[in-house]
Amino acid sequence: MNIIVCIKQVPNTTDVRIDPVTNTLIRDGVESVINPFDAYAIEEAVRLKERLGGKVTVLTMGPPQAENALRQAIGLGCDEGVLVSDRKFAGADTWATSYTLACAIEKFGEFNVILCGKQASDGDTAQVGPGISAHLDIPQVTYVRKIEEIDEKRAKVERMTEEGYDVVETPLPCLFTVVKEINTPRMPSLKGMMRAKSAKIAKWTAADIDAEPALLGLDGSPTRVVKVFTPEPRKGGELLSGTAEEVAGELADLLKEAVI
Amino acid sequence: MDYLLTEQQTMIRDLARRIAVEKIKPVAAHYDETEEFAWPIMKVLAESDLFGIYLPEAYGGLGGGIMDMCLVTEELSRACGGIALGYAGTALGTLPILLHGSDEQKKRFLPDVARGKRLAAFCLTEAEAGSDAGSIKTTARKEGDKYVLNGTKQWITNAGEADIYTVVAITDKARGARGASAFIVEKGAKGMEFGKKEKKMGIRASATREVIFTDCEVPAANLLAREGMGFIVALKTLDTSRPGVAAQAVGIAQGALDHALDYARTRVQFGAPISSFQAIQHMLADMGTQIEAARALTYSVARLVDSGAKGISKESAMAKLFASDVAMKVAVDAVQIMGGYGYMRDYPVEKYMRDAKITQIYEGTNQIQRNVVAANMIKETLKK
Numbered sequence: 001m002n003i004i005v006c007i008k009q010v011p012n013t014t015d016v017r018i019d020p021v022t023n024t025l026i027r028d029g030v031e032s033v034i035n036p037f038d039a040y041a042i043e044e045a046v047r048l049k050e051r052l053g054g055k056v057t058v059l060t061m062g063p064p065q066a067e068n069a070l071r072q073a074i075g076l077g078c079d080e081g082v083l084v085s086d087r088k089f090a091g092a093d094t095w096a097t098s099y100t101l102a103c104a105i106e107k108f109g110e111f112n113v114i115l116c117g118k119q120a121s122d123g124d125t126a127q128v129g130p131g132i133s134a135h136l137d138i139p140q141v142t143y144v145r146k147i148e149e150i151d152e153k154r155a156k157v158e159r160m161t162e163e164g165y166d167v168v169e170t171p172l173p174c175l176f177t178v179v180k181e182i183n184t185p186r187m188p189s190l191k192g193m194m195r196a197k198s199a200k201i202a203k204w205t206a207a208d209i210d211a212e213p214a215l216l217g218l219d220g221s222p223t224r225v226v227k228v229f230t231p232e233p234r235k236g237g238e239l240l241s242g243t244a245e246e247v248a249g250e251l252a253d254l255l256k257e258a259v260i
Numbered sequence: 261m262d263y264l265l266t267e268q269q270t271m272i273r274d275l276a277r278r279i280a281v282e283k284i285k286p287v288a289a290h291y292d293e294t295e296e297f298a299w300p301i302m303k304v305l306a307e308s309d310l311f312g313i314y315l316p317e318a319y320g321g322l323g324g325g326i327m328d329m330c331l332v333t334e335e336l337s338r339a340c341g342g343i344a345l346g347y348a349g350t351a352l353g354t355l356p357i358l359l360h361g362s363d364e365q366k367k368r369f370l371p372d373v374a375r376g377k378r379l380a381a382f383c384l385t386e387a388e389a390g391s392d393a394g395s396i397k398t399t400a401r402k403e404g405d406k407y408v409l410n411g412t413k414q415w416i417t418n419a420g421e422a423d424i425y426t427v428v429a430i431t432d433k434a435r436g437a438r439g440a441s442a443f444i445v446e447k448g449a450k451g452m453e454f455g456k457k458e459k460k461m462g463i464r465a466s467a468t469r470e471v472i473f474t475d476c477e478v479p480a481a482n483l484l485a486r487e488g489m490g491f492i493v494a495l496k497t498l499d500t501s502r503p504g505v506a507a508q509a510v511g512i513a514q515g516a517l518d519h520a521l522d523y524a525r526t527r528v529q530f531g532a533p534i535s536s537f538q539a540i541q542h543m544l545a546d547m548g549t550q551i552e553a554a555r556a557l558t559y560s561v562a563r564l565v566d567s568g569a570k571g572i573s574k575e576s577a578m579a580k581l582f583a584s585d586v587a588m589k590v591a592v593d594a595v596q597i598m599g600g601y602g603y604m605r606d607y608p609v610e611k612y613m614r615d616a617k618i619t620q621i622y623e624g625t626n627q628i629q630r631n632v633v634a635a636n637m638i639k640e641t642l643k644k
Contacts, residue, residue, distance in 0.1 A: 187279055190309040190322060193271055 001054035001152060002111040003045045005078065006101055006132065007038040009062050009069040010122040018228050034069045037117025039076075040178050043185040045115050046077035048150065055079045057108065061089060061100050067201050074196035075188040081199065086206040091218030094123075098131025100216060103209040105136060112152055114175040118143055126177070133175035141168050145181040261552055263559050265331070272313055272328055276335035279304055288340035291465035292611050295457070297421050298343045298465050305336075305347055306376020314351065315358065319370035325566035326500060330507035330558060337511025338518070341615035342465030344511065346379065348504050349417035349466065352623070353380025355497045356426040356442055360485040369424055369444065378423035383413040383445075383471050384494055391628050393428075393494065394437055398473060400429035402487075405480045407431075407443060409451070409473040417622075419469035420454040423447045426497075427471075428490045440490025444482040451476030462614030495573075500565055502576040502623055506558040506583035509619040513551045513587040516594035516612035520544065523598050540597060547590045554583040574636035581629035584619035591616040 011030040019026050034042070045056045058073040060066050061084040070081030084104045092100065105114065114136075116129035126142070133140035145165060146158040152172065159166045160179050206216055214220060238254075240247045265273065283304050291298050305311060314329040315321025322328075329351050336344035354373050357365055372378040389396040398411025409429055416425075425445045432439035445452060455470025484493055521544060524535035534540050561579040565572055591613040595602035602609045620626045 187283070187304055187308045188275065189307060190272060190275065190313065192309075193275070194268075194322075 001048060001052045001113065001150075002108075003048055003054060003056045004105060004108065004111050004114045005038070005041050005045045005056060005058045005073065006114065006116045006129070007042065007058055007060050007069055007073060008035045008117075008120045008122075008128075009033070009060065009066045010035045010120055018230070032065065032068070034072055035117055035120045035122075037119055037121065037178075037180065039117070039185040040180055040182050041115040041117050042073050042076050042078060043183045044147065044178055045113075046186075047183065048113070048147070049077070049079075052150070054112075057082060059084065059101065059104060061085070061092075061097060061104070067203075070201050071196040071199065072188070074199045075193040076186065077189075077192060081201040082204060083201055084204045084209060086216075088206045088213065088216045091221065092216065093221035093223045094125050094127035094131055095222055096216055096218075096220040098128045099135050099220065100206075100209070100211060101128070102132050102135030103211040104204060105132065107204070107209050112172045113150075113155070114138075114173070116175065116177045118177045118179050129175060129177040136173075136175075138173050138175060139170045140175040140177070141170055142177045144176045144178045147176070147182075261556070263556075268322075268324070269328060269331060272310070272324070273331045273335060275308055276310060276332040277338075279308060279310075280335050280339035284336060284339035284343055288343065288465075288611070289608065291340065291343060293464075295459070295464045297467045298340075298346060299421075301343050302346050302376065302379065309374075309376075310347070311350065311376035312374030315354075315370050315374045316366075319366050320374035321370065322374075325562070326503055327559065327562040327566050330503050330562045333504050334507040334511035334514070334555075334558075337508045337615075338515040340465060341508055341512045341515075341612070341619075342463035344508055345417055345463055345466040346421070348508055349382070350380045350422065351504055352497070352501045353382040353418065353422060353424060353426050355500050356382065356484055356493050357424075357444060359496055359500065360442065360489070360493045361444075365444065365482070365484070373424065379418050379421055380424040380426070381416050381418040381422040381471075382497065383416050383419075383425050383427040385414050385416070386412065387414050391625055394491070396428060396430060396440065398427070398429040399433075400431050400441060400443060400478070402431070402480070407478045407480060407483065409443070409445070409476040409478060411473055412455070413471040413473075415458065415468050415622075416471045418467055419471050420457070421467045425452075425471060426484065426493075427473075428494050429473075431487050431490070435488060437491050438488045440494075441487045442484040442490045442493040443478050444484060445473075445476065445478050446482075449476055449478060461617060462611070463618050464614075498623055499573050499576045502580040502629075503558055503562040503565060505619055505623050506554065506561070506579040509580075509583040509587035509616065510551060510555045510558055512612055512616050512619065513547070513554065513583075513590040516587075516591040516609055516616070517544070517547045517551060519607075519609045519612070520547070520594035520597040520602075523601070527598075534597075543593050543597060547593055550586045551590060554579075554586040558583050571636075574633050577624070577629040577632040577636075580623065581620075581626040581633070584616070584626060587616040587619050588613075 009032045012033040017026045049056050056078045057080045058078040059082045067083050119126035130140050141157055141159050143160040144157045145160040149156040154171050156169045159168050240250050310332050312321035313324045317323040333348045357369050386396050400407040400409050427443045427445050430439055431441040451474045453472045458468040524540050525533055527534045558579045561575045594609045595613050601607050
């Protein structure tokens, strides 16, 4: 089974700050880590490999320092890392990013499964995974919480929904985005970390992946971030006190006033 | 303080610390309360390759030494001294094989230990042979190509959970101290049973049981070194392992100080955090200084052991007794700083105080350590 995991390096904070002038993320002084959702994709890929044999290749598009994230992924059990990095990719939106990753994946040749985290913790778009499958013209199942059955040709998975879950059967190759319910990522192993330290990371540029230059980076991005703002914090609710009867009556009046 | 760890040692320490914080800390109180053996944590340590760090690469290890083992033991103990013992007790049970085993024995047992597939235990103590280890009564009688063991080992760490037991038994009573031999006994051997699980003051996540041998048959191929080498194997093992107890003590002390420091900074009395009071500051300063001194001595001795130096008994005893006395004092002071909260079982420091106590007792009481230190000092002056 040939498995590809797409990951992103994100700032190590859930409290992402935004530059009010440029409307971009402030990355200075913030340590970069593997996107937490991608950790579940890495773990699932390694588990599939352990069960079925094969190879896990971890792929990321990003600046040269994203190589660290790939090495961490190798420490967690992935076999090979590929960094797609080029100044031409700068400013890419989710469309241009997924196009770039799809071009890189086409260069790999044969694969059975692509795994992605359901979204990145910085941008929160959840669009790149599905975008890759669209560019590659392969099926996709998002929010996968369990891979029930899988062989080289097909898979049966559980897709989480707000009310419960769907059971989806799909031919392979297919792209899955996974949710945190799918597994508990392992700790890195020392042998893995040592292998990661000396592992060769392939570095591909725009020319290496035969991408159409006009579809890359800011120029290839059909969307623009016009404004990023911090929403007003929610105001505290109103607390009613008194006996149950009093409170219920008061609440009914308030709801009537609010015309709900 | 920077102890100039190698890149690999830094990696090992950071990984052990991460496991301690993310995996052990959240469950330490649970295992202390239930006295269960923390198998899920052992599994994490195994998958992270930590069980093999001090074993040679030829036997599936990572080729490090006692220093590496100490770094892991310290970090795990900072979160829970009891759970850490599943790890450190395995090292103690494995050292006789590492130090005195034949290549065949090492090939047979070390790779499984390195992978964390099998835990180990060291069996020396008996009901009437504690500090006076020479008076053990368990016997091993040779019959053809096997030995038959009879006797009861007491207070054996990891007993029942471990798969590999290194056991010291008398093969020739007439030869006194040279009449003991060491054996590798595998769990499941006919005639091997475990006594009831002991209820302890501290390190309650660690399993402590009797190991009972009744006509227990052990293949002659499992004899370590030669007949008569039993006490030499035991003493060399303990000299090598004591920095590990010291590291456990340093970890427990550091964990207690971490809690006391956090508490002192947030606990407000008389309108100010109690960390602003000199009475508390001086206690914290002493605790921090003593821990650093204990850590420095422990690391120095661990490195001395790894250098292959001969005659490490004195230094190894010094590290164990100093670090464990520090752990006890620091843990008592941590409870004192936290006052009533420190005494309550809802808060973690009373556990550190209970856990610290054992480090002054096992692998040789601190009184025995002082005997060893003094005897060696006197011997050294005589040589001059």
